Amino acid sequence: MRLDFSGERVLAVVAHPDDAEVLCAGTLARAGCDGATLGICVLCRGDRGQPAKPIANLAAVRRKEMAAAAKLLGAVLLRGEFGDGQLVDGPTQRQKLTELYRRFRPTLVLAHWKEDYHSDHRAAGALAEAVSWFCASAGHRTQAAALSSQPALWWMDTMNMTGFEPGFFVDVSEQIDLKRRLLACHQSQLRRSGDGDFAPLEEQRYDKPKPVGRRPA
Numbered sequence: 001m002r003l004d005f006s007g008e009r010v011l012a013v014v015a016h017p018d019d020a021e022v023l024c025a026g027t028l029a030r031a032g033c034d035g036a037t038l039g040i041c042v043l044c045r046g047d048r049g050q051p052a053k054p055i056a057n058l059a060a061v062r063r064k065e066m067a068a069a070a071k072l073l074g075a076v077l078l079r080g081e082f083g084d085g086q087l088v089d090g091p092t093q094r095q096k097l098t099e100l101y102r103r104f105r106p107t108l109v110l111a112h113w114k115e116d117y118h119s120d121h122r123a124a125g126a127l128a129e130a131v132s133w134f135c136a137s138a139g140h141r142t143q144a145a146a147l148s149s150q151p152a153l154w155w156m157d158t159m160n161m162t163g164f165e166p167g168f169f170v171d172v173s174e175q176i177d178l179k180r181r182l183l184a185c186h187q188s189q190l191r192r193s194g195d196g197d198f199a200p201l202e203e204q205r206y207d208k209p210k211p212v213g214r215r216p217a
């Protein structure tokens with residue numbers, strides 16, 4: 001089986017400003033090569049993941065970084081503007097995400113696995129699952145009209161596949177250089193390499209997937 005993303009509208013729904021670049025930028029880039037329309041929806045501001053030497057206006061810095069990465073990828077950037085560490089699957093958050101879905105009109109959504117290590121990621125995954133259903137329900141009213149059909153929903157790998165059993169992998173070996181450049185947009189996170197509790201992006205970008213699951217693509 002060969003994946004073909006042509007004609008798709010692919011939306012990554014993530015918690016934090018660098019999550020799409022870490023977890024699914026290769027897949028997005030590959031979809032873009034096939035002619036898909038790309039979107040990244042970042043639900044949190046990225047206002048609390050400070051490096052050892054704190055950045056005063058961190059949310060503004062990270063907003064610029066995610067905008068630069070989205071531009072480089074050729075993706076539309078949508079923002080939820082919720083606080084870091086505060087994301088929950090609640091009515092306000094569902095309403096906001098439903099509006100964003102209906103603005104972008106995805107046919108395929110990439111979302112955090114619901115048992116991810118980070119509570120914001122878990123909430124983002126639960127929100128994406130709920131809204132992928134309700135976005136096509138006219139009874140859930142927003143400013144934009146309901147979608148005519150629900151998008152497909154794919155779960156993303158967790159960091160190092162902790163607690164995640166993939167159904168398939170997407171081969172992004174031809175997109176690795178672009179993924180590196182996308183990660184490099186997030187300098188405020190790359191600078192966190194001195195943190196005791198933070199594994200820097202630089203060391204994670206070449207992680208090889210473990211040989212489990214099926215590999216149709």
Ligand SMILES: [Zn+2]
Pocket residue numbers: 015016019118121
């Ligand atoms: Zn994150």
